[in-house]
Amino acid sequence: MPDIVRDPAILKRKRLRQAGYATVGAIIVVAVSIALARMEPAAPTVEQATVLIDTVKKGSIVRQVRGLGTLVPEDTRWLPSTTDGRVERILLRPGAAVGPNSVILELSNPQVEQEALNAKLALQSAQAALENLKVQLESEYLKDQAGAAALDAEFQQARMQAEADEELAKEQLVSEITRKQSQLKATTLQKRVKIENERLATARQSIDARLRVQQAAVDQAQAVAGLQASRLAALRVTPGFSGVLQQVPVEVGARVGPGANLARVADPMRLKAELKIAETQAKDIEIGQSAEIDTRGGIMAGKVSRKDPAAANGTVTVDVTLTDELVRGAVPDMSVDGTIQLERLENILYVGRPSLGQEQSTVGLFKVTSPSGDATRVQVALGKSSVNAIEVKSGLNEGDRVVLSDMSAWDAFERVRLR
Numbered sequence: 001m002p003d004i005v006r007d008p009a010i011l012k013r014k015r016l017r018q019a020g021y022a023t024v025g026a027i028i029v030v031a032v033s034i035a036l037a038r039m040e041p042a043a044p045t046v047e048q049a050t051v052l053i054d055t056v057k058k059g060s061i062v063r064q065v066r067g068l069g070t071l072v073p074e075d076t077r078w079l080p081s082t083t084d085g086r087v088e089r090i091l092l093r094p095g096a097a098v099g100p101n102s103v104i105l106e107l108s109n110p111q112v113e114q115e116a117l118n119a120k121l122a123l124q125s126a127q128a129a130l131e132n133l134k135v136q137l138e139s140e141y142l143k144d145q146a147g148a149a150a151l152d153a154e155f156q157q158a159r160m161q162a163e164a165d166e167e168l169a170k171e172q173l174v175s176e177i178t179r180k181q182s183q184l185k186a187t188t189l190q191k192r193v194k195i196e197n198e199r200l201a202t203a204r205q206s207i208d209a210r211l212r213v214q215q216a217a218v219d220q221a222q223a224v225a226g227l228q229a230s231r232l233a234a235l236r237v238t239p240g241f242s243g244v245l246q247q248v249p250v251e252v253g254a255r256v257g258p259g260a261n262l263a264r265v266a267d268p269m270r271l272k273a274e275l276k277i278a279e280t281q282a283k284d285i286e287i288g289q290s291a292e293i294d295t296r297g298g299i300m301a302g303k304v305s306r307k308d309p310a311a312a313n314g315t316v317t318v319d320v321t322l323t324d325e326l327v328r329g330a331v332p333d334m335s336v337d338g339t340i341q342l343e344r345l346e347n348i349l350y351v352g353r354p355s356l357g358q359e360q361s362t363v364g365l366f367k368v369t370s371p372s373g374d375a376t377r378v379q380v381a382l383g384k385s386s387v388n389a390i391e392v393k394s395g396l397n398e399g400d401r402v403v404l405s406d407m408s409a410w411d412a413f414e415r416v417r418l419r
Contacts, residue, residue, distance in 0.1 A: 044410060048373065048418040051405040054352040058398045061350050063342040064387040065285065067318070069275035071295075071334045073266035074321070075243070081260045082234040085109040087250050096245045100238065104245060104263045107235040107256070116228040119221070126221040130214045137207045144203055148196040155189035162186040239265040246332070268332060273302065273320040275338040280358070282307070282316035284342050291320045294337040298327030304340060345384060349392040355406040359385035366416055368401040373418035375403060 085107030092104045162182040169179040239245075247264040250256060273293045277285065289304045306319035320338055357363040361382055366375035380402075383391030396402065403418075410416055 067275040067277040075267040116232040119225040119228040123221040123225040158186040276315040279311040300324040366403040
């Protein structure tokens, strides 16, 4: 077969066309690669029924914090033992209604009984000594009064005799020396009467002083007898007020010492709520703020009466004193929900609390941007929060719809599609 002669010009043009095609193909490949690299990843689809969507509103909200707690008696007393003793009898058991003088249990202590008897006898002895001293001193004083009266009578007689001798001397019926003797006797007796009266006054004061000394001994014996009598009475344990017996942590035959708790009594008609508030929400709680206590059988109003100065296990204990009557079925140790009103915020943007958003923070929320369900992540600055709502400082406008549910599974995406 003869060789075909190829035109060099034709071959050259063919090679140029092939090089051109290759170059165009390479350019197309590069362009497509760049375009694909610049394209955003496809938005993932999220079932709209599985997320919570809320609309941003403008208006007023009441800031609230909520916590769980229990009802506890306001007036609860432990009844301690005031002396050593042995539990002889337990007359009442927990749950019993008690009055001020109801005997819950009885203790025995022979030494206390003996000391009470000795103190009573010592008091009687001191009182008898006081009465005997009174009689003795009064008798002595009466004797002194009789002597003073006799001396005064003698003085009066001498004075009259001196006056008579004075008159007779003027008539020269008696001698001058007789007149002077009568006058001297009267003067001497007058001085003795004065001295005797002063001695009687001093004797009266002495009697009062000696009686006060003995009275002090009686008072001391009476105080000791009263103390011993109270120790003896304390062997019969009574609450001193009306209430319900809650605990009797001792048994018959047990030995107890001073200060040991024998029983706990509470007033079931005066209850308060002890709420546990998360420490992150408790900073704005103040004494006097209004509160509502929900027993699940009714709601009672109250006011914050106490707040623990420190947190424990991530919560702060807050006491709420009830201002309403107890709802039916409210009893000590009942579990309750409490809501405390902090303040009212006027004319603000707010939305429902997102699952991961805390007050005074900035979070990324998905905002619905189209009727078809497209949602784009936006940065939202949050302000003060309540139980179910939180203030929006920036990032959203009134009427915007945002997803409040936890969207952390889509943190890698800036857009999602809700369907």
